[in-house]
Amino acid sequence: MGVVPPPDGLTRCGDTAPGAAGGAGESTRRPDGVLKVTGDFAYASDLRHEDMLWGRTLRSPHAHAEIRSLDTAEALALPGVHAVLTHADLPAATHYGLEFTDQPVLADDRVRHQGEPVALVAADHPETARRAAALVRVVYEPLPVVHDEATATAPDAPVLHPDRDDHHAAHVPHPNVVYRQPVLAGDPTHAVAAVVVRGDYTVGTRDQAFLGPESGLAVPAGDGGVDLHVATQRLHADQRQLAPVLGLEPERVRLTLGGVGGAFGAREDLSTQAHACLLALHTGRPVKMVYDRHESFLGHVHRHPATLSYEHGATLDGRLVYVKGRIVLDSGAYASSSPAVVGNAASLGVGPYRVPHVAMEALALYTNNPPCGAMRGLGAVQACFAYEAQMDRLAVALNMDPVELRRRNALTQGDTMPTGQRVDAPAPVAELLRLVRDRPLPPPRPWETGDGVDPRALPGGLANSSVGEGIVRGVGYGVGIENVGFAEGFDDHSTAGVRLAGDRMRRGEPGPWRGNEAAWNAPGLRLVGGEVVTPRGEVLASLAEVLGEEAVERELEFRHRPAEPFDRATGQGFGHVQYSFCAHRAVVDVDIELGLVRVVELAAAQDVGRAINPRAARGQIHGGSAQGLGLAVLEEILVGPDGLVRDPSFTDYLIPTILDVPPMPLDILELAEAHAPYGRCGAGEAPTLSATPAIVAAIRQATRLPLTRVPVRPEHLTGT
């Protein structure tokens, strides 16, 4: 927690809020935390069933190709193989998708990205399934690859989805544009400003890099339906997409959440779900599918790479007059959640600032690159890197302190967003910036210890590339605005829901509680680690026992304020339920000769509305900050102009290690959000936004380089 006293009128999140024993505001551990650390947690990949078969997916080696022929005879003839399925074997609907039904369950006559599923095998051993998949003979005729905006929208560009019938199809400027969203405010055409800065920025493709690979176990049921145990983020969205593909009524497609090993958005789309169910229903046997890391990289959506062009106009005293921006996101071969990503990029694209005149445009393209979809802070992350770089550029042009420039333009409660939506909850943007700026700076030369040089504190770490040579320090700031929903999976609600239930039980709230009624009618009961405990510490029952099979219905009945779609032409509309704000200050040491970066400290300040579980809130901010660090200096899915992924492994797709993640001091504000239960506000996504631009700003200060692309690579810092 922070060392700076909270300003008047603000409360600060503590370890234990007074009087909140067992309820909202008290830190508690995740019920599955110890199990995960000790290796006892059962992930979906650990699921087994008597008599189960192993499923395997054959995937396209090409980014774009016509399938000339497909022969499964040899694969089927291999002893131990129980089924080989192709597009021709699909029993019902052949396509699915989160927002558009544009993704084939198995490729028909064309593959649109590397790794697209072409055939399925079920066999009695995973090795047999692998060999059988290799025996499926597919003849491909490679097609020209669409890999960027120019190739996607050229007059003779191959149209990737010629039969589009989605509700955006009639409104897009080109059939290879998935969706386009302008946001217009004020009079951007005629707005003039004394100082103008322009910039073009690039955000590379990145991966969610969850650790537990995709896995599912489908068990055919006596009623002709199927029971699917799967690691997913959205059981209901899965079921909605699966039922038509399987040709079953939704009630005969029953999903159970398996142990999830991380998600960050990458489990919103289907992976093994339809394939495992199809194989199980076809063979009448339980079928398990688990991806290895290579298949996982090819088998789930990534974060949209983006190119962003911005023009900021301001007065000489640093007040923003206008922002014009264009954000091009690459959706890859299928739409996934691209419309939502586009909506966020456009509506949040000027950042947490008051801007009278705005002309934003965001769009997503269909290409033959790997499909992109949801990832923590979707759409807002890409925009934040660019608009914060622009704010720093503007500060330089005005010869003004970058925090002061941001403060002068900081959004606050009562201001209006470019979408016309009034910000009617706390928006402490200036305060968050002040908190990170006023923090004492870490000491210079942290590698110098009493015993000599500690290389772990230097760029390069134990690689010994520097023992102090070439090091220049930099400090940078970033602040972001993110929208918030209440969906599970974006934030750590795993304990929050339990905490709220426990809090109400403790207060003896009446409710449609089921199970052992005596347990919560007694006074002084607390909920500790998922168990109902008496004041003397006696465990009466687990929460699961108390609630029995029933959910806490009062909780489920909460509905957030309705949001509405943005106007197609102007982007006006009450589009977001809540906004969430986080600011970062990054301190870096850069080895300017080798282009290596060590983030020395990454301080954050965030308003979480109300920390139901302060430990979880801190964990979310730390995790989001580390993920932002990954985008700043390490993590990129490298895709060539041929649409092929160059680094589908953790050997080359580098995520931060403990030696890359610095101390991350936090200031957490709890400014209750009046429209949400307990005043809570989503905490998990905002920290992922501002960490990246803060780190890159710090590297810019150290190197004096413009750095318009993330991740920053050593080559960018050394001109090589």
Added chain:
Amino acid sequence: MEFLRPATWREALAVKAAHPEAVPLAGGTDLMVEINLDRRRPELLLDLSRLAELRDWRRESGTVRIGAGVPYRTVIDRLAVELPALAMAARTVGSPQIRNRATLAGNLGTASPAGDAHPALLVAGAEVEVASARGTRTLPVEEFSLGPKRNALAPDELIRSVAVRAATGPQQFAKVGPRNAMVIAVCAVALALRPDTRTVRAAIGSAAPTPLRAREAEEFLNGVLAEGGHWATGRPPPPAAATRFAALVAAACAPVDDVRGSADYRRHAVRVLARRTLDRAWRARAGAEGAPA
């Protein structure tokens, strides 16, 4: 896939003679990854990890003989004084778990140009003892790597040990990777000062098809140091000479562009590391002898 686990070194050599295609398995930190990721499916695996005689290391006159089964952890914990560059390189290998299992001989057997041990062995001076049912021979480490993933082992041969010359002066190893730990070298440099022979050795890793010594740079610097009487005075080589030396080390590179780094970056970084390792080693020598830095 068949899994063979000989009980003795003799038996291992007999098995390898009978099945030259058998792939030796020591720490398994490369091979098991390849098998798990489906990149390699050898018909026969020859597990050497249980052979106690391979886990020995011992000091001989002026050298340290390291058995083929000795993991990096042991090099770091026990041999850092005699083999400083090798210990520095060992510290940069993978994670603690990997260093507990991975072996020096495995690094040679895999023959990746990015193997961390190679530049350190090249500057220290090392010989690889290889054996087969036919007998034993030793190879200078310079002659062991032939190309990416290719080495000088005959099909029936196994690595028995590596004899590394104990340091007589300061040694340095430095590598570059974009992450601060657990990273494959984008490039690496090792350097050794040998006051006994008044020579300098420099080697590079991950910047050419094989690890190699930068002989032209070595000869240039040896000449400068001899001519200027630097070994006697302890004065560091003139900055212009150090710069030229670093440029010559970089010129020895024949790097490629790949996902880990561009060829230009590798050349540039090798130059920077060559200069830094020389400066550091010379400083350490000056410090050790009380000579002016």
